Amino acid sequence: MADDSASLDSLRQQIDAIDDRLHDLVMERAALVGRIAAAKAGTPGAALRPGREAQIIRRLVGRHSGTFPRPALVRIWREIMGALVGLQRPFSVAVAQPKRGAGYIDLARDHFGVVWPLNVLPGSSHVVREVANARASVGVVAAPEAAGGENWWLALVSEMTNTPRVIGRLPMLMPEIPPDHPEPLHAFVLATSEPEETGNDRTLLVVETVPDVSRDRLRTLQTGVGLECVSMLASHRDDDRWLHLAEVTGFVAQNDARLIALVLANTGTIRSTRVIGGYPVPLSA
Numbered sequence: 001m002a003d004d005s006a007s008l009d010s011l012r013q014q015i016d017a018i019d020d021r022l023h024d025l026v027m028e029r030a031a032l033v034g035r036i037a038a039a040k041a042g043t044p045g046a047a048l049r050p051g052r053e054a055q056i057i058r059r060l061v062g063r064h065s066g067t068f069p070r071p072a073l074v075r076i077w078r079e080i081m082g083a084l085v086g087l088q089r090p091f092s093v094a095v096a097q098p099k100r101g102a103g104y105i106d107l108a109r110d111h112f113g114v115v116w117p118l119n120v121l122p123g124s125s126h127v128v129r130e131v132a133n134a135r136a137s138v139g140v141v142a143a144p145e146a147a148g149g150e151n152w153w154l155a156l157v158s159e160m161t162n163t164p165r166v167i168g169r170l171p172m173l174m175p176e177i178p179p180d181h182p183e184p185l186h187a188f189v190l191a192t193s194e195p196e197e198t199g200n201d202r203t204l205l206v207v208e209t210v211p212d213v214s215r216d217r218l219r220t221l222q223t224g225v226g227l228e229c230v231s232m233l234a235s236h237r238d239d240d241r242w243l244h245l246a247e248v249t250g251f252v253a254q255n256d257a258r259l260i261a262l263v264l265a266n267t268g269t270i271r272s273t274r275v276i277g278g279y280p281v282p283l284s285a
């Protein structure tokens, strides 16, 4: 008994020593981000670098071993990076909460952390406006199929400089779904900065076609020019034109030859294409 409590004491002392080291390292990391902030000062653009953050998390998940759960590992680093991004420039999050329940608020908090103000708004059009008017650094909106018919993606088809872009998809670590459970919520992150290439990305593309072009046909036409369509997320049908939101594999820039080919090879069917953003592919738990 005496031996057991002695060894328990010793183990707890080791934990205290580890906690001190972890804490020192967190403070040291914060100081380094302060130096990065100083280096960025005077340069235009947001402090937030979603691509860099995704690469950091992928690297850590890739080297992870042992019993500590990966979702908890990701959560710790999301909290650290969320806290540090707002130390560089004022940071705030607007989130659309289209349905009852706290799902989207949780997604935003889990990703951007507890430190910064989170403005909960009744719909995604409000969020788009907050981001465009720089009243929020980032916005979180439901994926189109769950956005209660709100086509927020249509507002992103614009060349104006303050037009929000999709720069992320949440959650960054997709939870394991037990059989019979509904698909977990997912959301997109909007910001007025451009998405960054990370080596494993998807791009969101709005394709304007003449009426009556089915999603399947559009998928085939995309494949024909070398664009791998992951899914067709939404469509909007006007009398004289249809707009489709496609999710394609890879980081595709607006001037990508495949986008030009898609229009040129299908004149009379496809009128235009517009990249409205992209995101690092989330990890699976």
Ligand SMILES: C=C(O[C@@H]1C=C(C(=O)O)C=C[C@H]1O)C(=O)O
Pocket: 033, 036, 047, 048, 049, 050, 052, 053, 056, 080, 081, 084, 085, 088
């Ligand atoms: C530190 C930076 O700024 C932000 C904070 C990061 C971090 O805490 O590691 C990473 C990317 C940026 O979102 C950076 O640009 O490297």
